[in-house]
Amino acid sequence: MLHEGTVPCTACHYCVSHCPQELDIPTLLNLYNEHVYTGGGFIAPMALGALPADKRPEACIQCRSCEDVCPQQIKISEVLEDFAARLG
Numbered sequence: 001m002l003h004e005g006t007v008p009c010t011a012c013h014y015c016v017s018h019c020p021q022e023l024d025i026p027t028l029l030n031l032y033n034e035h036v037y038t039g040g041g042f043i044a045p046m047a048l049g050a051l052p053a054d055k056r057p058e059a060c061i062q063c064r065s066c067e068d069v070c071p072q073q074i075k076i077s078e079v080l081e082d083f084a085a086r087l088g
């Protein structure tokens, strides 16, 4: 069962080749889930801190081309925006 607030990403990777920013969407969503599930632990900020700035959630340009191909119909752009906001 999904924890409330987490997203049902199956890491199928269908979305990845559709992202003009070349974000590793499934990895970011996995970190988002971890962050939500733990109520804001240190793992996600640490993992994101190790990424170059242009691969972090705030690098999403909200184009939604990933969402057109996601079988789980995850609103990826909104999730990444929320992730960036949670991390300040």
Ligand code: SF4
Pocket: 018, 019, 020, 021, 022, 023, 025, 059, 060, 061, 062, 063, 064, 065, 066, 067, 076, 077, 080
């Ligand atoms: S909405 Fe964001 S994550 Fe999705 S394809 Fe566009 S830039 Fe990439």
Ligand code: SF4
Pocket: 008, 009, 010, 011, 012, 013, 014, 015, 016, 025, 026, 029, 069, 070, 071, 072, 073, 074, 076
């Ligand atoms: S297409 Fe959807 S379910 Fe598949 S990896 Fe991307 S976000 Fe996750």
